[in-house]
Amino acid sequence: MTNSVNRIVIVGGGTAGWLSAAIIAAEHYMADAPASDKHRFQLYLVESPDIPTVGVGEGTWPSMRSTLQKIGVSETDFIRQCSASFKQGTEFHNWTKGGDDTYTHPFTVPHKYSETNLAPHWQTVRDQVKFADAVCPQSRLFNNKLAPKNIATPEYAFNVNYGYHLDAGKFADFLRKHSVENLGVVHISANMTAINCADNGDIQSITTDSHGDIEGDLFIDCSGSQSLLLGKHYGIPLVSKKQYLYNDSALAVQVPYQNTEDPIQSCTLSIAQSAGWIWDIGLPTRRGIGHVYSSAHNTEDRATAELLDYIVATAGDQAAADACVRKITFEPGHREKFWHRNCVAIGMASGFIEPLEASALVLVELSAAMIADQLPANRQMMDIVAKRFNSKFLYRWDRIVDFLKLHYVLTQRQDSQYWIDNCHANGIPDSLQELLSIWQYQSPWHRDTHQIDELFPSASFQYVLYGMDFTTQTDTAQRRTDREAAKIAMTLFRENAQRTEQLINSLPTNRELINKIYKYGFQKI
């Protein structure tokens, strides 16, 4: 075994495997490195031809734009080949009161957020305008199903911030093709039959049914919820988060549009149900709809009935009759650590939690980017990098749990045990409880950000808190500077209203823009 780390073996395809392969290879692959160079970077991806991918991760964060750019693919190719459309945030229905209530979590931070905290000033006008509408143009764009940019906007640039909705299966194919053709990734289609250890306990190689032994210096476990390397081989246990987040089952279905030119949503829709919520994601070609729920609070039959009711209401009887529902069960949680010896897990192999804020793909991006950035020079360095990696991602998982739970604890719903249970104090992490206490007196802002690469910016907390009717007791006469600040805030509210109107008048609909991308494509500049 060589001491340097330059042979990487990814076990498992799917989005996690191929996205990781592309991110790491884009950083390290040298097309002109001679084959004789024993320190030459090599990346192998071993994918079973027999195991289907889960393929329900269909929503990304805006981070995916820079990830795709770094990987070196054109946005036009990506949108055309992955049936992608634009996602500008999430719109939540019935989460607060259980009927006719709506709020949004847009991807754009409040106007002039780096300079002014508009949240306390919004308190004085909260009866007249929704928080998100007052501080950001984006939620008004959702109503009109508008795109975040024009056909003349260069690729990856925007008028308002955006991520994507995509077809996960097509995305994996797209990344595979690019990784193999342009980034030197070696694709091995074979089943893993054994894991072979070195004396020190590291994984030395894996044995496959059709390609013999594959040796590596670093093994990346992208085997999905089976977690074959980290979980099964090394026995790193799953830390359940079910005491905080109850959802453990999902029913997923693909629904066609009634007409091929029907509008495409600009955001993910999240519609609260009796014991969970329904996602509704609009791709150019179809919608992806699913019901994620708590099996302790709901039966599969009733969850299916709620899902079909929704499909009938939004796509008609025929779509509901044709629906081919796929069930996925999962234990919400993450592995006790993610990097052990020379093995690191990414994607569902490292953990999974309900897709409420589409955190699955962004964790893949961040994990692979950190590996690419800090790829240990040798085996000795690996333990240090592993330690850093573990502490960083344990912190991130805790923040995800806090942020997802926030969506539940603010509910006023009492109409089912699920919503009542969600507000129990012993189901709320201490860290979140502390935040909720302080937010009663001061609104979230930059002071709540502990790390520079925090997963959820304080603005995200603002959107959920004030979207769900939370009240922060801000005495606006409390500070000497406040009167001046109030004047500035009113100007910013006005500017935002003007910008909103201007965007509504100038942006095309998602459907119009997607059609133009198919026809003309984006320019690079």
Added chain:
Amino acid sequence: MSNYVILSPATHKNLKVITGHGEAYGDKVRYAVTYPLEFRNIQSCYPIFFSKSSETGEFFPIALMGFEDGENLFLSDSGWDAAYIPMMMERQPFLIGYQASSDDQQDKKPVVSIDMDSPKLSEDEGQPLFDENDLPTDFLKSMMAKLEALYQGHEHNKGFISALTEIGLLEPFTLEITLDNGSNNQLLGFYTINEQKLLELDGETLAGLNSKGYLQPIYMAVASYARIRALIDKKNASLL
């Protein structure tokens, strides 16, 4: 607004077209769309830039005539003061359109249309379009030749633009101009040839561009930037 109809002796027998240029004839525009086959003539008078269509995002070359919307610094009381007038302005009020004989995109027949809302149309002054035998006059024939050249030029331009974008030879461009009256002006939203990148192109790429007739217009565009100074001088003169 324009109102183009297909030209025919039956309907347009008595129509005349005024050939002069001026504000009244719709010439007060900031730029004219151009194409590489006329770059040699354009660069002798106007800077050549590239603009992006808001409808399709595609690039097209333009001859710049002013610094703000509706400003054509070449127009004077006596007409258009330049040795060469861009073909897209010369062809007014005609347009070459395409009639598809079937759904087949390849099988398109060029037809001449005329803008019935153009201020250049008249019943009493200007050049007649058809003679007593309903045949095109020499004037119309010369216009049709220009339209034909335009059509060829635009077809050639499509390949030219895709070559430029493929190689990445275009770059965004901002020009800061301080006028004699002390005002600062910015020329924004146009694209130019990236000269550094052009200098670094390898022989094979250059030969490829040359074989399609794209290399000469690229250098014509680069040479045209010398016309910016002249345009600024015109602007300063207009402020006096």
